[in-house]
Amino acid sequence: MTIGEAPGPQIDTGRLLLRPPQRDDFDAWAAMMADGEHVRFIGGPQPPSVVWRGLMSMIGMWASEGFAMFSVIEKASGRWVGRVGPWSPHGWPGTEVGWSLARDACGRGYAFEAASAAMDWAFVTLGWGRVIHTIEPQNEASKAVARALGSTYIEEGRLPEPFHASPVEVWGQSREQWLARRGAQA
């Protein structure tokens, strides 16, 4: 293994490259998590020292379990624009494919493009039977992405500590639903 990188796949989606997070992603990742208004639906702003720990946990999950969220790189510019992909830490209410994009990368369909590729990867490569998205009830933008992916509202849920204070909406779909829909598009 090359120091500085987590092992794992690379997925080219057309405009975006999905790959495991690297140490070099830290500055852009920390900038997104410092944007308090923008990250209000994903736990609120964090100082860099806390973001670093989250990034290490993400890379640690790639290194030990073989999956976690991808860093999303905009191919045209080479810049880090967000993190998208499978996420299922202990106590999580299911096998999630989630997304968080930096403010200046929103509004271009990147979340949908990256999440579609991550859904394919989760269902096919990881063999997941179901994908969920845990969404803060006020987060209409994420619900729109979930809807575009073909997911529907399933139930009210709770995230594990330390995110357990308020309920989340659990959206999702089964592998059969996803594959049927992808097949219909082909």
Place this chain on the structure above:
Amino acid sequence: MTDSPRLETERLILRVPQLGDFERYAALLADEEACRFIGGHMPRPAAWRRFLQMPGAWAVQGFAMFSVIEKSTGLWLGQLGPWQPDGWPGTEVGWALHRDAWGRGIAQEGAVAAIEWAFDALGWDEVIHCIDAGNTASQALARRLGSRVLRQTHMPAPYEHVVVDVWGQTRNEWRASRRGASA
């Protein structure tokens, strides 16, 4: 990882954390007394995220704390070693031991090997230990390792309300005292 270090002492193996270590790690982090001075005890989901920081830091930095394995039993006894998260007040060699390891000199035996490794393999010039003013057990260990109080400091978030004593020593001090000890 195939190129990850593995240190051996008389009674211990120090190696990179593995997923199979988590149950014991979660037990340590659920132990209120054992965690009083290392950020407080925490539930299993939070322990999982914290556990993964170590393999992540190993992957990107090439160092982080080791898992401490007792040779005779194969039991995970804790984690110790080099640790330098973002914003940390220096190059730490720290320790967090399960109560099964207490009172047997396990922390000292492992810390000596980890400090040697930090100075030799990582090329660190100084090793520090961030220790709460009430943590007499860790103070005693730091003293036995030859460290002394260098300064006081606030810790970075999420421990920003904690003030610790920064113990430590330079590589030259370590080398000099080791030569004296083995002579």
